[in-house]
Amino acid sequence: MTRVYLIRHAEAEGNLYRRVHGWYNSLITDNGYRQIAALRGRFADVPIDAVYSSDLFRTKTTAGAIYLTHGLELRTLPELREIGVGEWEDRTWGELERTDAVRLIRFNHSAPDFQVRGGETFDQVQQRMKRAVLSLAAAHPGQTIALFSHGTAIRCLQGAVRGLGPGEMDELGHSDNTAVTCLEVEGEYIRIVFENDNSHLPEEISTLARQKWWKQEGGRSADANLWFRPLDLESQAELYSAARHDAWVDICGPDVPFDRDGFLKDAMRCWKQDPGKAICCAMRGDEIAGVLQLDLERDRDEGAGYIPFLYILPQFRRQGLGVQLIGQAVSTFRPLGRTTLRLCCAPDNGRAQRFYQRYGFRKNGQMPGSRQPLDRLEKYIGYEPKEP
Known part of the structure; x- marks a missing residue:
């Protein structure tokens, strides 16, 4: 059995500026570095055998909370990336609410028919995330590994583990920046031990604590997006x-x-x-x-x-x-x-x-x-x- 800690990146520019960042290579905010410090404290005494992250700046930087303190090498894997959103990349949520509202609703509900030009479907993200986790767990039998990924990608994996396909994930929770999901993997079987745990974050540095979109029906329109x-x-x-x-x-x-x-x-x-x-x-x-x-x-x-x-x-x-x-x-x-x-x-x-x-x-x-x-x-x- 392999224990997997699946961790979302720290607060990044898209979270702060209210812009759509899937594969866009955004930076960590000042508050995000405070979240990384809190995550480092959480894992200070937790044995970790290997650390992987997506190949984007925000995950690689967040992963330093573990691989630097544990004396490990960071290995990057594009399969752990966020959902690719093609022509939406780096546009504001406010612009999409105005010009592409129907597809934005489909996105907010993880609809099976959601896709923008040059981007991925939710089914594609579920499949690549599950393949990546199973492959990495198989490479580390009996060990504990940490994987750094992204909010929607992590949510897609959580849905796949439960047998929920695109369009069936509305009831799943949302992951705060640096929140931790713990998995146990044995062969092809994945069990969720706990998920979206942000208990290491004081409320004043939690990203979700100051945002509204995840609390209200209708998704991101609940926040003021320019x-x-x-x-x-x-x-x-x-x-x-x-x-x-x-x-x-x-x-x-x-x-x-x-x-x-x-x-x-x-x-x-x-x-x-x-x-x-x-x-x-x-x-x-x-x-x-x-x-x-x-x-x-x-x-x-x-x-x-x-x-x-x-x-x-x-x-x-x-x-x-x-x-x-x-x-x-x-x-x-x-x-x-x-x-x-x-x-x-x-x-x-x-x-x-x-x-x-x-x-x-x-x-x-x-x-x-x-x-x-x-x-x-x-x-x-x-x-x-x-x-x-």
């Missing part, structure tokens, strides 16, 4: 200016002159770089919730993607939406080869400073500002792994 559309600066200059003015007054007060023309000129320069990407509206349903401006040329030679303006309308603040604008910036700059996000923030803008610090930005110098020096903040978005 989508993004280009802002046409030639026809919507007043919308942009109003957002800029509101942000200026919020920071500087109403008595400090606002340079509308200067801001518009800079925005037009950015917009002309790529009208489809440089300036966009963050949409919640049919309402504009925010504005994101990117400068696709500035600091390119330094491998940085510059964000001149990130703004959430007052009525949409304190709802956890701003981080999705950071996700949109990552999604735009990473394919361009940028490894850092960069922006400037007034040192006395406490609310913004706390927001950016919470999501991984750190001060790395100062820049001239119109009324005072500004802090230059940076967030690393490259793939060099950190120690868990």
Whole structure:
């Protein structure tokens, strides 16, 4: 008999930014590294003979909680990957709710007929996960192994072990990031000892504790998921200016002159770089919730993607939406080869400073500002792994 610990990766960008990441190679969040530390403590005294993970960054990094502390080699296996979602990869859940709602419902219910172009079916995921677990268990008879995989892939295996096919898994639970499922495997027989156990996570670092989609019928629509559309600066200059003015007054007060023309000129320069990407509206349903401006040329030679303006309308603040604008910036700059996000923030803008610090930005110098020096903040978005 082989004992198998099947572990979901720590919180990653898709979980935080509300984007669809199957085979997309996303990074671990700062909170995810705290989850990895908690997982390391859980397994500190548990004998493990071998560690495997999918070949994606988020599982390989999470696996360090065990293989590094136990002096083992990490072996990677593509068969342990998340469900591949083809043309959905790195799109926002909010966009899919708006443009592909029927297939999203099929996805949320693990329907037999779910598939997107270039992606997998749930039946394919069930079969490859079961084959992988049986094969690895057979290679380690009488031993204990740890496998690091992904939420939907783990759920598919749990369904397959119970004899539940696609379309029959609605009653199964959902796995928190770094949650542990324990299996006993003997020949072709798999027994679930326990599943989706996140008891090592304090509530303040649990991903599921702050999300709603898994608690309510209807799936991911229970959370506030944004989508993004280009802002046409030639026809919507007043919308942009109003957002800029509101942000200026919020920071500087109403008595400090606002340079509308200067801001518009800079925005037009950015917009002309790529009208489809440089300036966009963050949409919640049919309402504009925010504005994101990117400068696709500035600091390119330094491998940085510059964000001149990130703004959430007052009525949409304190709802956890701003981080999705950071996700949109990552999604735009990473394919361009940028490894850092960069922006400037007034040192006395406490609310913004706390927001950016919470999501991984750190001060790395100062820049001239119109009324005072500004802090230059940076967030690393490259793939060099950190120690868990």
